[in-house]
Amino acid sequence: MSERIIFHIDINHCYAQIEEMMYPALRSVSMAVGGHEETRHGIILTKNDLAKAKGIRTGESLRDAYEKDPDLLIIPPHYEEYIYYTNKVKEIYQDYSDHVESFGLDEAWIDYTDSRNLFGEPEKVCREIVNRVETELGLKVSAGVSWNKIFAKLGSDRKKKDGPCMITRENYQKIVWPLPVQDLLYVGPATYEKLHRREIRTIGDLAHYPVAHLQNAMGMAGVMIHAFANGVDTSPVAETDEVNIPKSVGNSMTLIHDVHSLEELRPVYYVLCEAVASRLREQGLEGSVISVSLRSAGLDWYGCERKLDQKTNISDEIFAAVMSLACRYDFQIPLRACGVTVGHLAEDRKVRQMNLFVNETAREKARKADVALDQIRERYGFYAVRRASTLLDRPLTEFNAKDDHVIHPVGYFQGRKMTV
Amino acid sequence: MSELYKRYVDVIVLMKKDRILVPKRLIWDNDREYEIDKILSVEKRASQVGGSGIRYEVMIRGQCRYLFFEKDRWFIESLQP
Numbered sequence: 001m002s003e004r005i006i007f008h009i010d011i012n013h014c015y016a017q018i019e020e021m022m023y024p025a026l027r028s029v030s031m032a033v034g035g036h037e038e039t040r041h042g043i044i045l046t047k048n049d050l051a052k053a054k055g056i057r058t059g060e061s062l063r064d065a066y067e068k069d070p071d072l073l074i075i076p077p078h079y080e081e082y083i084y085y086t087n088k089v090k091e092i093y094q095d096y097s098d099h100v101e102s103f104g105l106d107e108a109w110i111d112y113t114d115s116r117n118l119f120g121e122p123e124k125v126c127r128e129i130v131n132r133v134e135t136e137l138g139l140k141v142s143a144g145v146s147w148n149k150i151f152a153k154l155g156s157d158r159k160k161k162d163g164p165c166m167i168t169r170e171n172y173q174k175i176v177w178p179l180p181v182q183d184l185l186y187v188g189p190a191t192y193e194k195l196h197r198r199e200i201r202t203i204g205d206l207a208h209y210p211v212a213h214l215q216n217a218m219g220m221a222g223v224m225i226h227a228f229a230n231g232v233d234t235s236p237v238a239e240t241d242e243v244n245i246p247k248s249v250g251n252s253m254t255l256i257h258d259v260h261s262l263e264e265l266r267p268v269y270y271v272l273c274e275a276v277a278s279r280l281r282e283q284g285l286e287g288s289v290i291s292v293s294l295r296s297a298g299l300d301w302y303g304c305e306r307k308l309d310q311k312t313n314i315s316d317e318i319f320a321a322v323m324s325l326a327c328r329y330d331f332q333i334p335l336r337a338c339g340v341t342v343g344h345l346a347e348d349r350k351v352r353q354m355n356l357f358v359n360e361t362a363r364e365k366a367r368k369a370d371v372a373l374d375q376i377r378e379r380y381g382f383y384a385v386r387r388a389s390t391l392l393d394r395p396l397t398e399f400n401a402k403d404d405h406v407i408h409p410v411g412y413f414q415g416r417k418m419t420v
Numbered sequence: 421m422s423e424l425y426k427r428y429v430d431v432i433v434l435m436k437k438d439r440i441l442v443p444k445r446l447i448w449d450n451d452r453e454y455e456i457d458k459i460l461s462v463e464k465r466a467s468q469v470g471g472s473g474i475r476y477e478v479m480i481r482g483q484c485r486y487l488f489f490e491k492d493r494w495f496i497e498s499l500q501p
Binding site: 021023024084085135139 | 463464465466467468469470471472491
């Protein structure tokens with residue numbers, strides 16, 4: 001089998017660049033895209049070059065950012081536009097391969113191996129893709145080309161101005177190995193700490209380290225990053241329309257004000273449970289493990305879960321389970337954020353196992369009520385119908401958990417088995 | 421070069437059976453109508469006044485203009501704000 005050819009292409013500071021493309025005047029001011037301060041989702045999501053020059057960092061709070069630069073212009077995110085334009089970018093990639101795997105909105109791998117006979121030399125074609133994205137959509141992207149996904153991504157991170165960064169078997173030791181080890185995918189702060197203690201500073205250090213020692217210290221994760229450092233990564237680029245069944249569906253929320261009692265928390269969970277149930281039904285799934293996560297004003301996490309006797313996507317059932325878990329929290333410290341996740345998912349086959357102790361007629365009614373709510377909301381908007389209890393504290397429950405949080409973090413393996 | 425502005429405009433369009441859109445007339449300020457005399461080129465392009473889409477290089481009364489179909493509406497790179 002011939003060597004694989006993988007492109008990794010990354011839209012440079014994606015959200016900020018899309019805003020600049022839509023409104024070119026933004027290029028001449030220091031600007032960042034960030035959450036709303038007043039609803040406390042206040043962090044910088046991405047920034048433009050001028051803001052970067054003033055030391056603004058992705059992930060920092062809006063307050064810290066304003067301190068560094070009082071003139072910073074902060075724009076709330078327009079996810080609908082970002083999804084639209086990043087899809088347009090990926091349509092260009094799809095002109096060259098049927099294996100285009102998204103990694104978040106702004107990054108994608110393209111398996112070019114089998115397209116080479118059609119379109120020609122990888123470097124030339126990769127350059128052509130980069131140019132097309134710029135002329136057709138006005139967006140700058142950086143690209144890396146290698147024989148595996150990990151090195152291709154490292155290549156695009158180098159953001160070369162004069163074309164794609166080509167990482168080959170001949171030059172990878174020169175290009176990749178001197179890079180700091182935290183540049184490698186899957187080396188987060190915790191792993192970095194462990195490696196640092198072993199004097200592993202660069203990817204080259206990691207590649208030369210005895211793998212058995214890493215396995216002892218970190219288990220399979222150690223073996224995996226050691227393989228990555230040596231360019232051993234055979235994970236495939238997913239086919240363009242390959243859909244992975246999620247392992248869980250959940251929603252969480254930073255509350256607009258701290259919550260001091262279970263009674264106050266109840267309406268918030270109504271909204272969250274309805275959102276999760278609705279997303280489950282939309283994907284034709286149901287699940288049996290309900291997990292609750294609570295974060296106190298002291299920023300401590302509290303989490304617990306329970307398994308139901310039967311799988312469900314009915315909001316009332318999820319809600320009942322959630323409340324039975326949340327009532328264990330004593331509220332000595334008020335709550336700042338809460339979430340619910342439904343796991344152990346399976347396809348909802350619409351076939352019910354009858355049970356002597358469960359009233360299936362009542363369940364069917366509850367399910368129909370949920371579906372009716374979905375239909376009303378789809379037609380007349382999310383706030384067209386809501387529970388009376390959510391009106392007691394409108395600001396606290398005035399959020400559309402289902403549609404306002406469409407960007408979910410993604411994992412590299414997306415549920416696939418690790419192959420090293 | 422004089423400054424250009426992004427002006428959303430009403431456009432009367434022929435939609436052909438193979439889904440191709442052919443702009444025919446442009447309506448300016450609700451009252452003035454301009455015939456599009458000729459389409460010189462059609463390409464996917466980003467606009468210098470912001471946005472991107474399908475760019476029609478059109479000839480109107482002897483003048484060349486860029487008319488864009490952006491997502492679901494039309495704008496022109498205009499000399500007038």
